[in-house]
Amino acid sequence: MPINNRIAAFQDDMTAWRRDIHAHPELGFEENRTADLVAAKLAEFGIAVHRGLGKTGVVGTLKGLGTGSGRAIGLRADMDALPMPEANDFDYASRHPGKMHACGHDGHTTMLLGAARYLAETRNFDGTVHFIFQPAEEGQGGGLRMIEEGLFTQFDCEQIYGLHNWPELPAGQIAVHPGPVMAAANQFEITVSGHGAHAAMPHRSIDPVLVSAHIITAAQSLVSRGTDPADSAVVSITVVDAGTAANVIPDSAILRGTMRTFSEATHRRIQEQFARLVSSIAEGFGAQAVLNFRPGYPATVNSEPEARVAAAAAAKVVGDENVIWAPAPTMAAEDFGYMLKERPGAYIWLGHGGHGGPGCRLHNPHYDFNDAILTTGASYWASLVETILPRSA
Numbered sequence: 502m503p504i505n506n507r508i509a510a511f512q513d514d515m516t517a518w519r520r521d522i523h524a525h526p527e528l529g530f531e532e533n534r535t536a537d538l539v540a541a542k543l544a545e546f547g548i549a550v551h552r553g554l555g556k557t558g559v560v561g562t563l564k565g566l567g568t569g570s571g572r573a574i575g576l577r578a579d580m581d582a583l584p585m586p587e588a589n590d591f592d593y594a595s596r597h598p599g600k601m602h603a604c605g606h607d608g609h610t611t612m613l614l615g616a617a618r619y620l621a622e623t624r625n626f627d628g629t630v631h632f633i634f635q636p637a638e639e640g641q642g643g644g645l646r647m648i649e650e651g652l653f654t655q656f657d658c659e660q661i662y663g664l665h666n667w668p669e670l671p672a673g674q675i676a677v678h679p680g681p682v683m684a685a686a687n688q689f690e691i692t693v694s695g696h697g698a699h700a701a702m703p704h705r706s707i708d709p710v711l712v713s714a715h716i717i718t719a720a721q722s723l724v725s726r727g728t729d730p731a732d733s734a735v736v737s738i739t740v741v742d743a744g745t746a747a748n749v750i751p752d753s754a755i756l757r758g759t760m761r762t763f764s765e766a767t768h769r770r771i772q773e774q775f776a777r778l779v780s781s782i783a784e785g786f787g788a789q790a791v792l793n794f795r796p797g798y799p800a801t802v803n804s805e806p807e808a809r810v811a812a813a814a815a816a817k818v819v820g821d822e823n824v825i826w827a828p829a830p831t832m833a834a835e836d837f838g839y840m841l842k843e844r845p846g847a848y849i850w851l852g853h854g855g856h857g858g859p860g861c862r863l864h865n866p867h868y869d870f871n872d873a874i875l876t877t878g879a880s881y882w883a884s885l886v887e888t889i890l891p892r893s894a
């Protein structure tokens with residue numbers, strides 16, 4: 502390539518699609534207008550469309566001119582917006598109060614549509630491509646729901662690929678991890694039950710606030726003393742909810758937080774240690790504590806051979822010198838982790854650049870997807886397909 506010339510000619514169209522989606526953000530499992538737009542475009546390009554997996558999910562299926570390989574791969578984009586007000590005032594800012602495309606999923610959807618258009622026009626590959634547009638990436642597990650409803654049995658992909666725009670990375674660069682990219686995350690809640698009393702008569706109480714303080718402090722040892730310094734983990738207690746009056750020791754207290762790791766073994770071990778600490782601290786004070794975990798997304802872990810293929814496909818677009826191999830992963834979490842548990846593949850970071858100053862940060866009310874990288878992302882998708890499914894003749 503570099504930027505595929507044919508895709509470069511889509512710049513104005515793609516910018517218009519992206520801004521249209523940006524102006525009409527929809528939350529997880531409510532992406533009806535967005536899914537209508539995606540399905541209409543795919544059909545217009547001559548791609549077979551399937552709808553309804555994960556409620557609003559859309560899958561487009563395209564066969565290349567070559568048919569001998571019998572191979573199939575999946576490319577995935579996410580369609581949902583965030584429940585937050587937009588602070589931008591350009592003419593395509595959100596028309597839906599309290600909803601905003603602040604994570605760039607409008608751009609992700611558009612780039613996969615751009616690639617679909619190019620691949621449908623050229624079909625210069627041997628095999629099948631499934632374009633997967635998933636709902637509800639922002640915390641609701643729309644990708645998992647598509648899998649549970651038969652994504653990979655109805656559309657058998659031998660490999661699966663995803664991407665996310667990355668504001669910390671300059672536009673024109675692509676980062677690829679040969680292993681973990683994002684962390685596994687869970688949430689937990691601890692209910693500490695003691696015995697309330699007048700604050701002037703603490704000896705009549707079992708103080709759940711004091712017990713909570715010890716639990717919060719002890720939780721800091723899970724990473725600092727219990728985890729290999731070369732491994733990574735986070736335990737954050739972010740909610741402390743107890744008491745209503747300065748002169749009343751309450752009956753109970755509630756703590757909430759989140760735990761993040763890259764490995765499942767570390768995740769399990771920290772959960773077990775935490776459970777032991779919580780119950781023994783409570784018992785030591787004569788209180789009771791119940792700890793519940795709500796599992797979240799698994800870690801997003803690339804398989805190395807597919808990561809190498811993704812890096813090679815990226816290099817054809819942005820040049821070897823602009824492919825960042827094996828940068829540090831992040832403790833944020835991604836629904837795509839579920840897909841990578843089902844199939845080998847790779848999830849890459851597409852350089853987005855800081856075009857908007859502080860407003861370029863993901864989940865920031867001033868964020869706006871950088872339209873200048875639409876053709877880079879679409880060209881990467883096209884390059885990936887032509888690299889993995891080459892036509893021999």
Ligand SMILES: [Zn+2]
Pocket residue numbers: 603604639863864
């Ligand atoms: Zn996000």
Ligand SMILES: [Zn+2]
Pocket residue numbers: 604605606638665
């Ligand atoms: Zn996102």
